[in-house]
Amino acid sequence: MPPKTRSNARYKAAADDVVNISSRETTPTKDGSEVDPGLDIDLEIDSDLEAFMEEFSQQSSIAHSKALIDKAGEISSSPASLPDSSQRISNSSQNSLQSSTRRRALTDRPKFKVVRPASQPQLQLQKPEAPAKVNSFEDGADDRGELWWQRYEPRTLADLALHTLKAGQVRGWLEMAVDASINGNKQGSGCFRILVLEGPAGACKSTCVRMLAHELGLNIVEWINPLANRTSAASQPDSDGDEVGVVRQFEHFLAHAERYSGLALQPSSEAEARRTSTLDQKRQIILVDDLPNVSHRDTRESFRDALLRFSAVPAQNSFPMVIIVTESITSQQAFGDESAGGMGRRFRETDTAANSDIAVWSAIDVIPSAVYNSRFCQSIKFNPVAPTIVAKGLKRILQIRSGLGDQKTTKFSPATTAAIKAISDECQGDLRSAVTMLQLSLASYSNAIPASSKRGGGNTEKRKRGAAANSVCIGDKRGSTNAGEPRRVSLDLFHALGKVLYAKREVPNAPNDNSGLARGRLESHPDEVLDKTPVDLSTFGLYVHENYTDFCTSIDEAAQSADCFSEADSLSSGGHRNLGAAAGVAGAYGALLAVRGYMHYKAHPHLTGNEDSTTRMGSQHGRGGMAMFRKPQFFDFYKRRAALARMWDDPAASEVLGFGNGLLSAGATPRVLVQDILPFWVKIASKREMTLAQQRNPSVYQRLIELVAVGGHKNGPQLGASHYALGPAHLTLPPVPEEKLVLSDDDIEEFSD
């Protein structure tokens, strides 16, 4: 095999350059006659290699190769060699026609790391980034396959789209916390254990931490959710299912991060080694950006436990932790922990299936309140990035792309400015999406777009205008040709509700129609409102349903609207058939039917007129007062009923009532129990028996009584036998807890006229 021999010879030569050749390499043989045990494997690797190198040859900067290495394999084993190898790979990509052996020797390492068992997949080292990278941005650099928000990540604090005060807060915390972990005996040092950064997506939370860590010379140990282990069940020490396994790994991660920090995170280059003294080896923070799947109940609970344990460790024995919680709105979330113990016993009625709920995903959901409210934990809230700052960030990117560096004096043409303004108004303070929008809007112009100050001329103007129009279309499905008029991606809840519930109409443009039936067009298009609701459609439907009676002036209107809501519900749930993939479509139709139906019948000429409009809203509307939207009672109702429904097949109930096994052996189904036996029991039982029952188990008795007391005083004092001695005559409608149900918002002012 002459070729093989040659390559092996070259291999040896190349191997000298390589710092870290693994022992698994085949023994190089000069003559090539010996059968190489690793030959097959090598060939196989070679084909992988080709692809790998292909990828590399398209990239040039160090940042790229680093990113790819991150992707290709875990780097936990040899963090020190990382920059070296990436350097070398980028070199090799420049003279990409090097011999295959050299390539093999170089790239065998990542391959090898994939093969090795992922013992500590979570420990990923992120070194403080070198500020010199700014220079790697070059005009017209080929950026295929990379998003700008990654590529043009800010390099200095000044570039960070964040208020300096906010950055100062985080910085202050980090300094105190690191200080505390080094000199643990300081007073109050125990307080700086966990920092929670809350804020919407794209508000520079992660970037801020990384920037500051770099500036303060801190190492970051970051938790990355493992993915690969999912398939290899054998490597899972526990069999409790994947999610719980993940959390267990999280606990290991925390333990490792605390214990082995100094060893695992040796400074890589000599320059850094000089910079970091032995004391500074403790300059490290733990970053949890990628949260485990906390919507899974078991995972959430174990995650909380892990955090609790962590917060109990004294500061000087550990490192401060930064948790980044991205706030978002989720739907279809279960009803939280309040329903204690899950919904095991569901009421077998049709309406139990409706458990969609609006849940604003926030730090409270993730961090256990015992930790969140403790002195160990501080939280800093990030606001959405202001449009002006977004614009500043976008301009900076355009400047870099045009090769002008960071000169602040660059002038943009009006069209460019308009495009930037459109994007920054549209992005809702999400800088990441703003940058992506900018990239997308310029993507169709394949060559690098220079800042218009360079080229100028009508051509560029047009392009920019086109770009602006594109970007507007991103946010607005209906499409708009008016580039100057930015549209918001979504409305807030009150705004959307107001648009539907008021159903304002334009002045009818048929003045000659004397039938009196002519109505103007709706001012806000129902489709558009539904497109932009911040919550899911079924929740939005509940909000509309809760509030529509306030806006109807006659019962006929209300009846027609109610009919639409009813039909919408029955359509969108599809009866007992499983709608499968069509469920989404049906849901959309349902919501549309409900909203359009209501808007159509509201103030319909056929239905109004004969009414003494004494409704509350009617008068308020007329006066121009403040409208109050109520939160749907549905959520509250659902929780309460779930709590009560658990009662009836509780074996304790039978004993409490003094039936022994009698109740159940009589074959009392839940329905009979609730409808007949319990209500009559409270009428039949004597005071003595009730007292006995209460003594047997006060809490069960209390809930049984509550179950019976329809319209009773649920929030009142303890109900006892005396309450029922009164008989049903006392039954009155429960007082409405108004202040709980009413939502108010300053925004509301703008829809009431």
Added chain:
Amino acid sequence: MALWVEKHRPATLDKLTFHSGLTDHLKQLANSGDLPHLLVYGPTGAGKRTRIAAVLREVFGPGADKLKVSQRIFETPTRRKIEINLISSNFHIEVNPSDAGIYDRVIIQDLIKEIAQTQQVATTSARKFKVVVVHEADALSRDAQHALRRTMEKYMGNMRVILCSSSTGKIISPVQSRCLLVRVAAPSIDEVVDVMNLVAKKEGISVPSEFARQLAASSNRNLHRALLMLEAAYVRQYPFDESQEAPLPEWEEYIRKTAVAALDKQTPAQLMAIRKQLYEVLTHCIPASTILKTIAMHLIDSVGETLKPVVAHQAAFYEHRMQSGQKAIVHLEAFMAKFMSVYKRHLMEAA
């Protein structure tokens, strides 16, 4: 404390008072040495369970009365654990799979297999088989019923199934055809009155026949409820007064008030108040269908002849919607709104 309903429940077939033809039939069946699968159906309070218990006693002897309640944990394919209450004697086991929701198939299969695979151990038993009583069989999902179909055949050797259901409508026909159908009709007013008198005699009280008839009527020929009402009325006031009101459960009183509210005023604001009341009743685990029916019946009683069919139609219409929908409140409210709208128009036309 034992309620009269429990205390005076007839334990043997001989003591059953009404449906004597059916009783004879069951007696013959029980004494024939074998028992087919049974599907017992009929309205609530007609005596289905009492008859099942009596048949079991007839078949297995007094041992079938020694019941114990236990909790069993079943594991679903998704590894969710479900707790189910089981009532069992040495000879039979009773289960209410509606506790398990959509996982009833697991319960049915596991439970029946387990019972069927263990032979009858008690040597004193005259029978080779055990019995599984499934309450609320009409609430079984289709999956569970199909699972049942196969198991019923396979383990016929040492297991019998008694299904108890309010109607045959929701039982799939393959299961029906494997069972002997036993219909237990609601007792007539006279039969209810007879039973009440019997109980009254045992308790040593006397019930005026008019009052007994009134209770029987307002209980809807539901014997179970009639006896509860009798006892509640006895606690409230004894000796009975002919004009004494029949006691109603609180939820029913409350629902009637809701119906009255709709008759009283027909405005959107009133509709909102009604919605609150509907939520209140639903919260207390009263099934939505029951609420709708109670309200509709009350409204039908209260409106004129021309509106009666309209109300019935609307009630049926929204009941149907409710069955296919998910949020009962929406449909209940739509029914109320519809009624109020129709009723208001009717009032205006009459004026």
